[in-house]
Amino acid sequence: MGSYILKRLGQSLVTVVIVVVSVFMLLRLMPNSGYFTREDYVNMDQAARTAYLRNLGVLDNPFVQLAHFAGGLMKGDLGRSISLYPRSPVSSIIAEKAPYSLCFGLASIIISMSLGLGLGVLMARHKDGFADWMGTLYVTVVRAIPSLIWLFFIQLWISGLMGWPMIFYLDRPVSWILPTISFSLAGLGWYAIWLRRFMVDEENRDYVKFATSKGLPRTRVMRGHILRNAMVVLVQYFPQQILLTIAGSLLIESLYNIPGMGGLLVSAVRQQDNPIVQTIVLLYAVLGVLGVFLGDLLMAFVDPRIKLADCSGKGA
Amino acid sequence: MTAITRGAPEGPAILEARELSIGFTLRGRRLAAVRRADLSLRQGETLAIVGESGSGKSVLAKSFLGMLDKNGRVESGSIMFQGQDLARYTSEKEWLAIRGKRIAMIFQDPMTALNPLKTVGEQIREAAALHRGLDRAASRHAVLETLARVGIGESELRYRQYPHEFSGGMRQRAVIAAAVACKPEVLICDEPTTALDVTVQAQILDLIKSLQADLGMSVLFITHDLGVVASVADRVAVMYSGQVIEEGRVDEVFYDPRCPYTWALLASLPQLGVRGEDLYSIKGTPPSAFKTIVGDAFAPRNPGALKVDFEYEPPVFQVSPSHWARTWLLDPRAPAIEAPETVRRLRERMKRRESGASAASGGGGLA
Ligand SMILES: Nc1ncnc2c1ncn2[C@@H]1O[C@H](COP(=O)(O)OP(=O)(O)OP(=O)(O)O)[C@@H](O)[C@H]1O
Numbered sequence: 001m002g003s004y005i006l007k008r009l010g011q012s013l014v015t016v017v018i019v020v021v022s023v024f025m026l027l028r029l030m031p032n033s034g035y036f037t038r039e040d041y042v043n044m045d046q047a048a049r050t051a052y053l054r055n056l057g058v059l060d061n062p063f064v065q066l067a068h069f070a071g072g073l074m075k076g077d078l079g080r081s082i083s084l085y086p087r088s089p090v091s092s093i094i095a096e097k098a099p100y101s102l103c104f105g106l107a108s109i110i111i112s113m114s115l116g117l118g119l120g121v122l123m124a125r126h127k128d129g130f131a132d133w134m135g136t137l138y139v140t141v142v143r144a145i146p147s148l149i150w151l152f153f154i155q156l157w158i159s160g161l162m163g164w165p166m167i168f169y170l171d172r173p174v175s176w177i178l179p180t181i182s183f184s185l186a187g188l189g190w191y192a193i194w195l196r197r198f199m200v201d202e203e204n205r206d207y208v209k210f211a212t213s214k215g216l217p218r219t220r221v222m223r224g225h226i227l228r229n230a231m232v233v234l235v236q237y238f239p240q241q242i243l244l245t246i247a248g249s250l251l252i253e254s255l256y257n258i259p260g261m262g263g264l265l266v267s268a269v270r271q272q273d274n275p276i277v278q279t280i281v282l283l284y285a286v287l288g289v290l291g292v293f294l295g296d297l298l299m300a301f302v303d304p305r306i307k308l309a310d311c312s313g314k315g316a
Numbered sequence: 317m318t319a320i321t322r323g324a325p326e327g328p329a330i331l332e333a334r335e336l337s338i339g340f341t342l343r344g345r346r347l348a349a350v351r352r353a354d355l356s357l358r359q360g361e362t363l364a365i366v367g368e369s370g371s372g373k374s375v376l377a378k379s380f381l382g383m384l385d386k387n388g389r390v391e392s393g394s395i396m397f398q399g400q401d402l403a404r405y406t407s408e409k410e411w412l413a414i415r416g417k418r419i420a421m422i423f424q425d426p427m428t429a430l431n432p433l434k435t436v437g438e439q440i441r442e443a444a445a446l447h448r449g450l451d452r453a454a455s456r457h458a459v460l461e462t463l464a465r466v467g468i469g470e471s472e473l474r475y476r477q478y479p480h481e482f483s484g485g486m487r488q489r490a491v492i493a494a495a496v497a498c499k500p501e502v503l504i505c506d507e508p509t510t511a512l513d514v515t516v517q518a519q520i521l522d523l524i525k526s527l528q529a530d531l532g533m534s535v536l537f538i539t540h541d542l543g544v545v546a547s548v549a550d551r552v553a554v555m556y557s558g559q560v561i562e563e564g565r566v567d568e569v570f571y572d573p574r575c576p577y578t579w580a581l582l583a584s585l586p587q588l589g590v591r592g593e594d595l596y597s598i599k600g601t602p603p604s605a606f607k608t609i610v611g612d613a614f615a616p617r618n619p620g621a622l623k624v625d626f627e628y629e630p631p632v633f634q635v636s637p638s639h640w641a642r643t644w645l646l647d648p649r650a651p652a653i654e655a656p657e658t659v660r661r662l663r664e665r666m667k668r669r670e671s672g673a674s675a676a677s678g679g680g681g682l683a
């Protein structure tokens with residue numbers, strides 16, 4: 001097991017490095033004018049601009065810059081913001097933003113998972129029935145219509161209907177509702193449709209027939225066999241879903257003006273604030289890769305047929 | 317090596333299908349899988365059901381457990397089990413009193429019959445605990461005993477293992493253990509050995525026979541293999557196109573078959589082939605289950621069919637008190653048509669086989 005984990009960690013590290021280096025290099029292809037605010041650019045003369053850029057370090061060879069970034073990273077130094085929060089350390093900016101994404105993320109995971117899995121079970125149990133039909137309709141709508149459209153719809157229409165604020169205020173809990181719902185809707189559909197699908201797959205297997213022929217009530221076959229086995233298939237995707245949800249959403253955070261990481265990434269890219277973009281990309285890459293990795297470990301843990309190399313397993 | 321003429325119990329029927337019809341709805345069309353079938357399983361006996369693929373054997377058996385697929389239902393007739401008509405059962409609650417507890421079933425493929433993600437012991441225990449009302453420790457103990465009984469050694473260890481750690485034969489033993497753990501009155505085996513290799517097959521058949529003797533079960537045994545019939549069954553029912561066309565003691569049906577379809581089935585036995593002669597095979601295909609069948613379902617494939625075979629369905633004729641058949645040939649007005657030579661010589665051939673080079677005849681034959 002140890003060697004397997006090491007190998008997978010190695011692979012994950014390579015993936016993260018490739019992603020981060022690519023983004024790093026792409027950022028260096030951006031025009032230098034992007035590093036200035038409009039007034040600064042107009043007010044400075046050419047010499048002052050060059051001095052400013054040199055001071056930022058963006059005139060160095062990109063590989064030197066990369067080495068510099070990596071060196072800082074080793075020491076836990078993520079650099080300082082250029083334009084968004086001039087001179088503030090990126091780490092403290094992230095530390096300030098992350099809790100918002102984390103809270104909305106966790107809330108939406110709890111909601112989407114519990115409701116989504118519940119809906120999935122309901123749909124599988126009453127396959128081709130009313131619940132299944134409604135659930136499928138819901139998932140199709142959520143998936144087929146671009147999220148921007150229904151997110152806007154929720155923000156404008158429901159906030160109007162309920163008299164709730166259209167953007168997020170930290171001190172008005174009622175303004176937290178719509179973003180949380182928006183965060184949860186897609187995940188809810190995802191959990192429901194996949195659980196339903198895996199349960200229907202399991203339902204037709206021979207072991208279900210045999211379990212039924214043993215005289216187990218349908219509810220027990222559902223719970224103890226079908227749901228259980230379907231969850232084992234589904235569970236490997238959970239870490240990914242969870243990690244990516246708590247990392248925040250670009251769209252929703254921007255829409256509701258939530259000071260989280262997703263929104264931060266959008267403005268950082270727009271203002272060419274390289275250190276912030278690099279850090280967030282690094283963070284997302286690590287979370288994504290970690291999600292897949294944890295998913296595999298979890299899968300091996302819950303499925304007795306999968307043994308990780310020299311894992312002694314649960315036979316004993 | 318036992319002769320076919322073993323004493324069959326002539327006890328009362330424990331499970332009896334009368335005029336049972338089962339239909340499926342498939343894309344808006346009705347398909348008749350079982351057509352007014354009669355079958356009686358007697359107390360303590362083994363009754364084999366034979367017939368070609370698609371003749372409705374599995375559907376018939378599943379109806380005894382209320383386990384027809386969702387699109388299928390019993391349309392008419394009755395299934396009498398210990399004084400109750402199972403054909404009238406509608407709720408799951410009624411079936412739960414029967415399923416697994418009084419009538420148990422084992423399926424063809426032991427590789428897929430067990431849940432791959434649950435320990436083997438747990439899968440046997442869940443049924444035992446439920447039906448016998450035992451707590452965890454007691455049911456676990458009962459399972460360990462059952463495992464040992466079906467020939468699974470090191471039962472403590474095996475209890476905790478997963479199906480993938482079992483070989484095919486061992487899995488079938490585990491499946492059997494789960495089925496008999498509650499000491500059912502009737503055990504239905506749907507081709508339990510088809511997926512296994514020959515030596516394991518024989519062991520599994522022996523196991524079923526010995527469990528039957530121990531527990532006093534009645535066994536309904538579905539198979540394609542007439543050799544298996546001869547080795548396990550007391551009586552045999554032949555199915556064709558959803559109907560039981562002949563039923564009797566194994567020796568009666570094998571040595572004195574009356575239906576043309578039974579003749580054809582026996583003539584196509586590889587074990588009866590004579591060196592140098594072509595093996596007989598039945599020409600044509602069975603009628604579509606979507607169409608209404610007029611007359612004798614086998615008539616179109618029967619070169620010697622009578623005119624009446626195409627017009628009226630043959631009724632049941634009693635050949636002996638323990639042997640009946642559905643064929644117009646048994647009508648007093650029918651011309652005397654004899655079974656083909658191969659089938660008539662079956663008895664002599666069997667005799668020769670049994671007395672003569674019995675050892676040389678090898679496994680899988682009519683034992
Ligand atoms: N769920 C279903 N829907 C429609 N038709 C079905 C269904 N189940 C079975 N049938 C039909 O019923 C008929 C009898 O099937 P059955 O499985 O009983 O045959 P069988 O005698 O057991 O064959 P085999 O020897 O291959 O197992 C077949 O024509 C089959 O196509």
Ligand SMILES: [Mg+2]
Pocket residue numbers: 373374375506
């Ligand atoms: Mg079958």
